[in-house]
Amino acid sequence: MSFAQDFPQQRAIMRVYSAYRFALAGVILIALIFGPANSTLGITAPKWFAIAVLGYVCFALLSLIVHTLLSSRYTQTQLFFEFFIDIGVIMLMSYCSGSADSGLPLLLIVTISAASITMPGQLSMAIAALATISAISEVAAHTLTERVSAQRFIVAGMTGTAYFSAAIAIRYLSGRIVKAQQLAERRRTDIEQLSRINQRIVQRMQTGIVVMSQTGQIKLINAAATELLDIPTPAPNTQQYAPPVLIDMARTTENSAKVIKIGPRHLDVHVNMSILEQNDDSDRLLYIENISKINQRAQNLKLASLGRFTASIAHEIRNPLSAISHAAQLLAESPDLNDVDKRFTTIIQNHALRMNDIIKNILELSRGRSAEPARFSLSAWLRQFLDDWQPTGHTPLDINIDSNLQDDFINVDRSQLTQIISNIADNGARHGAEKHSRAVLTFRCRKNPSSAAVSLDIIDNGQGIKEEDEDKIFEPFFTTQEQGNGLGLYLCRELCLANQIHIYYRRTERGESCFRLQFSHPDRGTLAE
Incomplete structure (x- = not known):
């Protein structure tokens, strides 16, 4: 019977056995020094018994240090040598004790058990055979100096039988344990792989997924939910809580669904909440869908x-x-x-x-054609675009680029992105020149830390959109200019939709007019909105 023994398990077993060996040698040494005068230990040859005990203590200490501090793999020769030393020293101490009542040969059962767990089948049987031969030889050696009864040979033979029985039994049980452990390891690997697959599926879903407690503590959230709720991805070993409107919803004791406005963009989202278990204290599973996009x-x-x-x-x-x-x-x-x-x-x-x-x-x-997306760096493309682009009417213009991203890849149609940014930049340059003698455009690239998606802010120094008109600027034929046709921003929104880009108007912290383009993740390919 053979089975594979992993090195970490083998090392752990040898550490335990070396500690046992050191403790055994220490106990025998203490018994020799402080034991009663009529003790059977070393009664036949006390000098050789003392030498054997002291040598065994040194050997046990050295092996304990080796197995504890060193992490190199064991060779079969090294392990066989250690067990061989154990058999030789214990049998020598048994011979020096003379009496059959010392019980020292029975200690080899632990040695044989350790050998059966850590060594291949043939070598573990060889250790059992050596122990048996040593037990019989120890009795035979006594016949040279004294009269030995035949019963001593029978006891030695029965001890050898016990050695082989222990080796076979431990070998069989170890094989069963290792097979069960290997099966459990395969099952664990399969479960971990399935968990990773499920995690990847959940993270790439367009529907937001949130698992939270009744008190609002988030236990699982995917990238789509972080984008919809506009909250950062929780760091490891930190607690993060859902927005108050979701916490209020989680406090109910029944499954429910409702439409709410959430986030700084006031998105209309449909939240469907399910209680995972029957009790009221169980976690809540929330499905969040952006009905604004629908x-x-x-x-x-x-x-x-x-x-x-x-x-x-x-x-x-x-x-x-x-x-x-x-x-x-x-x-x-x-x-x-x-x-x-x-x-x-x-x-x-x-x-x-x-x-x-x-x-x-x-x-x-x-006639709108389908988008032909390509993966490229936004910062590099933007600098090339601004080198070639000129505002309509040769408006006096200053251009600033604020981008320090290293990995800012997007996956969109280059020509349609050119059309989108040209339209927005033309409007910004025109409005900036109307308010000031010189227009100023700032292009700011940022990355969302929660979803790794890139966004581009186009900021101008114009008057900006009135608050009551912000919801209408992307509607067709809506314009605030006498000479405008109201189709420019509508066309931009249609092209953004075709390229999985979310576009919306906002004010910066300084109150400047800003159009934000939020690109979908280049690997996910769709924006969770």
Whole structure:
């Protein structure tokens, strides 16, 4: 019978056995020094018995130090030598004690058991055979100096039988234990692998998952939930609590579901809470879904139908609009027009151009192509973009880049990202120049520590959006400018949606106007919103 013994287990067993060996040698030495005068220990050859005990104590101390301090792997020769020394010294002490009542040969059962656990089957049987031979030889050696009864040989043979029985029994039990331990280790590995898979699935889900106690202490939270709730990922061995609105919900004793506004962006989220066990003190499992995105998709479906209808109308309008614009241009060149008529032709041309821009944007929305995402560094791309980009109308402009990220990879369509940032930057430059003599744009790259997702803030020094208009700026045809068509930011939002980017308007800590682009994780591929 053979089985594999792991080195850490083998080392642990040898540490315990070396401690036992040292304690045994110490007890025998104390018994020799302080024991009664009529003790059987060393009665036949006290000098050799004392030498054997002292040598055994030194050997036991040395082996204890080796097994305790050193971590190198054992060789079979090393282990066999240690057990061989044990057998030789104990049998020598038994011979020096003379009497059969010393009981020292029975101590070898522990040695044989340790050898059966730590050594292969053949070598452990060899140790048992050596112990048996030593027991019989010790009795035979006494026959040279004294008369020995046959019963002593029978006892020695029975002792040898006990050695082999102990070796076989311990070997069998050790094999069963090791197999059970290996099976448990495989099951543990499988469970850990399944746990890692489940953890990865939970972390990559778009639905937010939170497991929390009734008092609000978070025990499990995935990346989607941290993004929705805008809370950092809890550090190891630290306690983190859910927002108060979720704690109030967790205090109920029944499963429930409700729609709440949460986070600095006031997102509408649907929270479905389930109690994991029947008792009221059990943990709560919360599923958090962003219904703002669902509502937005529903609105996009309506707008898509409207877009196809308006695109057909726009196509029909474009030809006569071109004719009107061309006629107004020719009319403006006539020398017979007075100043009032020329002003009217200018108005016709300006509004014709405006109508053409509206039709162009509508047709671009209706023909929207699918995104072709690519993985690249946002900071490097942004610097290249700003080297090539110029604001419309050559507005006086200062540009600042605030980015110290090393790993800021995103996975979006480059051309569509160019279109998004160009539109927002043009608006920021125009509004900044209207309020000040010179526009200032700041591009700030940051990374969310909880989800490792990258965000880009585009900050301008303009007047900013009025608070009552912040919810409307991404709606089609909403504009605060007399010459605007209200489709620029709507187009930006559509392109962001196609690239899994969340875009929203906010104010900075200093009250500056800011558009934030929050990119999804490049490996997760979708934003948990």
